Amino acid sequence: MSKTPESLNNAQNNTKSSLGPAKPITTLPDLFLTAVSLLFLFSSPKPNHTLFRKFLPFPPNARRFPKMTTTCQSRASFATPQALSDWLKPRLSSDSLESWGVKPGTKNLHNLWLELSEGETSLVDSSPPLRTVNVVTVRILGKGNLVLVESRQELSDGSFRDRFRPLSEKMKPHETTEEAVTRAVKEELGSSRVVRIVPGSYRKKLEERNSVSYPGLPARYVLHSVEAWVEGLPEEDFVTEEKEEYEDVDGTRRLEKAVSVRKHYWKWVCSDSLCS
Structure with missing residues (x-):
């Protein structure tokens, strides 16, 4: 008995359903795309963190100095200058420490102890230690595009120290830039003067170099600089005498x-x- 075309189609359909849905055939282009994807995944370069370090706001020689993550010695660390001396001796060369206050233009151990006592300085516990100071720098503007600089200082031991830099002063703990500017002008330029800070002139930067005041002791200076107008200053070069930097309440020297x-x-x- 011969089968009709309709019966043949029904038979073919029953055969397909028993075998399940037809599986897609993997072609060569599909295999090629898969291989390329896996190759890209495993060969992608890792992030180069060195590129980011190039943009950190530190000078090129910053690596010569210890990181700030180490222990800092501050005002509460040394009860007396002798305690500070005992702490410094194994961390500094004897030649460096012995030159303090002896070499012209340098300060001595007692000055550093006072800076620590006043909270103006901190020391990182390393060899050699790192002295960190916040400094306010005032670029005082004058007539005819002139700027006031301190050409030199006369010290109490009779020596002179060349400066040629704008008015600068170590900042006190918790002191704002504006407060430090006002105090610096009063202490170093004499009497209370009207100070007008130029809006938008504030800048902050980091400098690391060996200390001139304390040879052999590297220093990190956090500089807070502004431009300002100060009323009542002489138009010619002049000299001022500074009030004692460290005094007791009764006015005697500490x-x-x-x-x-x-x-x-x-x-x-x-x-x-363009100076006139």
Whole structure:
């Protein structure tokens, strides 16, 4: 008995359903795309963190100094100058420590102890230790594009120290930049003067170099700089005498052995080639 075309189609359909749905056939292009994807996944370069380090706001020689993650010695660490000396001796070369207060233009151990006592300085526990100081720098503007700089200082031991830099002063703990500027002008330029900070002139930067005041002791300076107008200053070069930097409440000097600045020598210089 011969089968009709309709019966043949029904038979073929029953055969397909018993075998399940037809599986897709993997072609060569599909295999190629899969291989390329796996190759890209496993060969992708890892992030280069060195690229990010290039943009950190630190000078190129910052690696010469210890990181700030180490223990800091501050005002509460040393009860007396002798305690500070005992702590420094195994961490500094004897030649460096012995030159403090002896080499012209340097300060001595007592000065450093006072800075620590006042909270103006901290020391990182390393060999050699790292002295960290916050400093306010005031670029005082004058007539005809002139800028005031301190050309040199006369110290209490009779020596002189060349400076040629704007008015600078170590900042006190918790002191704002504006407060430090006002105090610096009063202490180093004499009497209370009206100070007007130029809006938008504030800058902050980090400098790391060997300390001039304490040879052999590397220093990290956090500089807070502004430009300002100060009323009542002489238009010619002038000299000011500074009040004692470290005094007790009754006005007596706290430590006679410390070296202090006796006189400041100020000079107006051209800030650019357009000076009149």
